[in-house]
Amino acid sequence: MKVKKPKIAVWKFASCDGCQLSLLDCEDELLDVVGAVEIAYFLEASRATVSGPYDISLVEGSITTPHDAERIHKIRKVSKYLITIGACATAGGIQALRNFKDVKEFISIVYANPSYIETLNKSTPIADHVFVDFELRGCPINKYHLIEVINAFLNGRKPNIPTYSVCMECKRNGNVCVMVSKGTPCLGPVVQAGCGAICPSYNRGCYGCFGPKETPNVFALSEHFVKLGLKSADIIRVLRNFNSYAEPFRKGSEAYER
């Protein structure tokens, strides 16, 4: 008996396409993915599309225009599960840096004819607009996480995606803590694991690509950064990255603006 394969759609909002690319980057696993699911809508891979409804919608990017704020509702309606992928979709992305400034001012400086630009004041995560079944972190996401999440949803189980700190992965790797041994500011203790602690493995502090971990104590870490010699402006820069608009980081950086 031929079993009907679950249909997957991949949608793009304001983003760099890097997270979608993780799906194509699966290479060794791609045939298994295609074997398990029907890729029904994925414009980065093929312009052939199959109409909805879809079993799983993977949503990349943040909401930055009035048009997109409408479109995400349509996608939610045709999707059984909606999973956001990447820092843009889960926290507003790097473009959420605009949220701390006046967008109109940017538009008037950047564009010759500002009247053509229709944009929202803030770049917001998908979950601010519609119900999201699962948020997959990362800038970009980890491709093995993506396979794990698809696998888990197809089999009706909880994905094995940790929400604890990068430190846990870093220490399991046997790395030497860059903050303790060199005084390098590192966001690892407040950032969610998932990258395999790449930066500390190469003697750099964590940049926070995977966003805030569960129960992050950003204030205690920022205070420690002060002891390491960082000025308020440095702390704001460290926290305002791909996940600047995620609440713990936003509150953490705003505290140093005063």
Next chain:
Amino acid sequence: MKQEKSFYLAPYDLNKVFEYFKSRGYKVFGPTIRDEAIVYDEIASVDDLPVGWMDEQAPGFYRLKKRNDKAFFGYVVGPHSWKKFLFPPVLTLFEAKRENGKFKVYDVNTANEKYVFVGVRACEISAILIQDKIFGGGQYTDPNYIKRRGNVFLIAVNCTEPGNNCFCASTGTGPRVVAGFDVLLTEVIRDDLHYFIGVPGSEKGEEMFVTLGFREAEEFEIKEAEKDVNEAINKFKRSVDLTDAVEVLQENYENPLWEKVSEKCLTCGNCTMVCPTCFCNTIEDVTDLAGQVAKRIRRWDSCFTMDFSYIHGGSVRYSVMSRYRQWMVHKLSTWKNQFGMLGCVGCGRCITWCPVGIDIVENLKLFKESTVKL
């Protein structure tokens, strides 16, 4: 009681020891410098040891410094502990494959590697003995741990210069090595002298000394070594009276002081990862997309994660305070109820490697001083 023989080893005689074991199929692990810290890794010869280096430690602080001499073991413990070899951070327990419509389980831990641990300190031996009891005692044992542990030849080193965060004299686990070794070395270094006094602690250790033909140490050579070890106890910069720790912490469970001592806690789990006795682990089952291969993977876990106390409906220890309290009370108090000894060996790793320098010793003192008794 029979007096143990003591042998004299010139510094580079250690290479003969390493070769002795390598030729017998052992992998030699010991302290070595990587990324500006002393870690435990495979070593080829004495040249891989941190010769002439020492470490400077403080809460949340670790730096290497040059020594004024060429001591081989002139430092204390770093970010690694021996548990990474005996209880690996990530271990696939088994693999299962679908074959001809059947489900077949494969043991993936069939390797029978033999290890030499070089430079194990007194506190670390205590930690290994504690994990022996956890993984090897009681009704349920861990076959992977037991196999690895049985294949270890342990070369211990007496500490003669405790570090700034060391407090093994308070936990009664050092600085002198008293048991649990195959060979015990004491390094003696003066302006004009550099040698080791070696004492066997097992038949295998004795056999090694005899086979390699090291001469017995002269009395004055042993005396010099003894002097250094005896003086070590007076060099501690930290101490705490642990006699009533079990009661003090359990009596102060509701003390508001817990909020204060855990204020800085990042719940990052670093203290539990570096702790040589922390044994918690989590099991994860993974399957491939095609549903043909499944694996059961074990990873180091931490009581600082939300998942650790997750039961139906949510995590029991949702506040930072409750997780810090759980860890500290377990280490210094309830461990005793559970296993009959404390879970802390005074190595100071949790103090050094806490990113914000939370200090378990100072925190215990606060509770001892606290007048609030509930």
